[in-house]
Amino acid sequence: EAEVAQSPRYKITEKSQAVAFWCDPISGHATLYWYRQILGQGPELLVQFQDESVVDDSQLPKDRFSAERLKGVDSTLKIQPAELGDSAMYLCASSAQSDSLRTDTQYFGPGTRLTVL
């Protein structure tokens, strides 16, 4: 069964350091999402790609976060510099398509648990 791959699964870093997360969506899925989930809360969308284009990055803290999906396949999310408040689970999801009336089902990867010390 096809799955969304993410790495690393766990990352511990010190504040002010740079971190990067990688995601490989399900083959053929055009839409890729990065979410942040703080303990006890639901996932919050950081950025959404349709192929290689950003569809929504309104909640991405652009002073420190960046995301790219250069060839429209896998994606990287970077944080520089990391802050204590960035400690969370970072989830990647993908879906086959997204249109103006209905969004296709999103499938999540295992996530990256980030701890900033």
Added chain:
Amino acid sequence: QKEVEQNSGPLSVPEGAIASLNCTYSDRGSQSFFWYRQYSGKSPELIMFIYSNGDKEDGRFTAQLNKASQYVSLLIRDSQPSDSATYLCAVNGGTGGFKTIFGAGTRLFVKA
């Protein structure tokens, strides 16, 4: 007002009982509704999606949607201890466009 609201729980039910999980949303134009299950420390796993008013059944799970009341629910019949998890309601469409908004989730505990 939160865009997607769920009772945080925990909701505790005995094994074999029906668990009823509820969700309300604020955007009247929302089009797509999803229920995800999330075990502690794991990522969300899709249980069901529903687009139209009424009921949709899949095995022990039934999703119910009432767009007039802006309400969506999930019923779990014959609850098992393995159903103990956090259940996330997610809503898409309307003024939010492509963006999916998740609720904070309801923790369910099924007692053996």
